[in-house]
Amino acid sequence: MAATVETDVAIIGAGPVGLFAVFECGMLRMRCAVVDALDAIGGQCTALYPEKPIYDIPAHPAIDAAALIEKLERQAAPFTPLYLLGRRVERLTEADGEFTLGTSQGDTIRARAVIVAAGAGAFGPNRPPLEKLAGYEASGAVRYMVARREEFAGKRVVIAGGGDSAVDWALSLKGIARVTMVHRRPKFRAAPDSAARLEQAAARGEIEMAVPYQLRGLEGDGSRLSGVVLATLKGETRTVPADHLLAFFGLSMELGPIAHWGLGLDHSHVSVEPSTCRTSIPGVFAIGDVAAYPGKLKLILQGFSEAAMAAHAIHPLVFPGEALHFEYSTTKGVQAPGAASGAKPPG
Structure with missing residues (x-):
């Protein structure tokens, strides 16, 4: 059933970097809706190698990909994100500082900012x-x-x-x-x-x-x-x-409609400003494997850092005129479930 969603940030891609972006945005009181072409969250970690160990996640000498996704989902859960799975974003328009996204299932998502965390692009099975x-x-x-x-x-x-x-x-x-x-x-x-x-x-x-x-x-x-x-x-x-x-x-991977949004592509990747992950379109950001800039490393941990930078760059778009004072999570804590209402269809 198609949904009409009002949210702060629309995230394209429910892989590990997209999930961590939900947490980072949530810590800044921003609601998120997450869209992914696959029927389950986790991106390639779920679709390709759920039981393969990953060795370069800090504090985890080894962690199975599926376990990493489960922990990231739990970490994002207090901020009640809305997951729209089994569909892909096909249209993106902007008017008066608000973006409208349309999906292959007929959903309409309105957001103040967009994060493209689509890995190597939308993908499906061969x-x-x-x-x-x-x-x-x-x-x-x-x-x-x-x-x-x-x-x-x-x-x-x-x-x-x-x-x-x-x-x-x-x-x-x-x-x-x-x-x-x-x-x-x-x-x-x-x-x-x-x-x-x-x-x-x-x-x-x-x-x-x-x-x-x-x-x-x-x-x-x-x-x-x-x-x-x-x-x-x-x-x-x-x-x-x-x-x-x-x-x-294997999976067939392509940027799909994203390739036609005028984001400034560099060999099927999206060029971004390294310090904020801004793309050539104001209000649209790209993180994870899809993002390209000098010195970029295609590592999940670098994608996590990019998620944090993008969230902080988005904050003034969602809360214009409100000063953002950086606080460590150890002193700020995490809001209890329900304290940050996730994106929900109206009605």
């Missing part, structure tokens, strides 16, 4: 070219990401792909599901340790390997899946009984 795919996608029989591994307990799961996501989920699900791994060649592109553990699991009979095979078709009633048809390059086929197909062929 879908296999299989007949009747849409019906199985709609039922959840074919998926491109895993939100809850428990959903696959006792199920027959075919996993296709040769990268980290495919291997990680095969290892994660082998203890609760009957897993068949499909790849077109014996060598996997995953981290060496993960690939070694996959080989060991296959040797113990914990994972069935279908190599060298590729996806050829789907069997079922158009909604409920019963099997996945595989084929070699020589045309030899076999059918693997399956309740679910998890296809991990």
Whole structure:
């Protein structure tokens, strides 16, 4: 259902940097609405490598990507952000110091400022070219990401792909599901340790390997899946009984409509002022991987810093004429849930 939203800051992108921007804006009493093309928050951390450890987050010698997103969501929760997921921003207009954003689902968002935290841009899964795919996608029989591994307990799961996501989920699900791994060649592109553990699991009979095979078709009633048809390059086929197909062929990434907003692009990235993350459009800011400036490092921790700088630069736009006195969170504290009302549809 389309929503009409009034808020202070519209954030495009619900990855780790976008989530931290909610916290930084909230600490300055600014409400946020967050839009993302994916159906879940977390960006690439959720879609590509939820169980991969990240080693360069301060105070965490190692933290799984999914755990990082869960903690960032909790950190933002006191400021009750409104999440608009499974849609992307297609239109951006400005009049009298207020921005109006329109989404692919028909939502209208009005905000005093915009933060583009879209990573490398809006992205979606690379879908296999299989007949009747849409019906199985709609039922959840074919998926491109895993939100809850428990959903696959006792199920027959075919996993296709040769990268980290495919291997990680095969290892994660082998203890609760009957897993068949499909790849077109014996060598996997995953981290060496993960690939070694996959080989060991296959040797113990914990994972069935279908190599060298590729996806050829789907069997079922158009909604409920019963099997996945595989084929070699020589045309030899076999059918693997399956309740679910998890296809991990990476994501197709593009800036999409953002590329046509006149933001001053630099090789599909948005050029910003380093000290504030302002773009060429007053009131629009860019942070995270999408932002470009001299000395930029594509690290999550640098994106966190950019979120803080952008929030402070936005404050006078939301509260014109109000002096902002910088305070440390240790002395200011965090407002209790409900103290900062998040963006909500009116009515």
